[in-house]
Amino acid sequence: MRIASWNVNSIKSRLEHVKSWLEAHEPDVLLLQELKGTEFPSAAFLEIGYQSVAVTQKTYNGVAILSRTPIVTLSTTLAGDEADSHARYLEASVGGIHIVNIYLPNGNPPGSENFAYKLAWMDRLQRQMSRWAESGTEVLIGGDFNVIPEDIDCHKPESWMRDALFQPEPRARYRALLQLGYTDAFRSLHPGEAGQFTFWDYFRQAFEHNRGIRIDHFLLSPKLAERLVSCVIDKEPRKQVKPSDHTPIIVELNL
């Protein structure tokens, strides 16, 4: 089973990019983040053989799961805050696999209300992942985590020192997720490999110089991690005209 994740930075602006990528790669499942609008073009994806479930809001955020087989929605909200109305979480069962798509808050600037919301969101995610670990629920969590896990995951730590994605607090929380027994699929298969990024700023020709960060991740529960075959970043979509600032990451599991 191949599962991909892609922050598209507006599905309206990126519909043709996503469709052509799906037709070329035919993943079983695609997780999308940052849809940026209430309209989701489910009919356009159905035409090319993908069913979909989307959680949307006006202007901001938004996540969707696309699949060639039926999707059973389990939850559209992350537990722990009834007042949180952001469209950032979608939990589903697809082909017998428990899949969670997240768009973790950006949190900039550090020290702001946004930053506090990010940390609280990560605490809620940790509690949920802890419950799954305790109950032995095998689950894959994928998406835009908005966390640069280690120094090796950015081109130059100095450039990200003042950014929320690189602060000690979110990084400590990301490590805490791993300590619960989850595996960072990409890093486990590519230990010590530098220069592997999923996001590059639009400005200053960041992509051309490979000045990026690795913030789109797949975390696997123990038994799924045993089934991990490959995890690759496809840089090709980032080279296209009018690209998203993120590019897809694809994980393969032998089920």
Next chain:
DNA sequence: ATGTCGCCTCATAGGCGA
């Protein structure tokens, strides 16, 4: 501080979020 996108509106320019 800046760079560049995409969205929205007290809309055709500017603010916000990323």
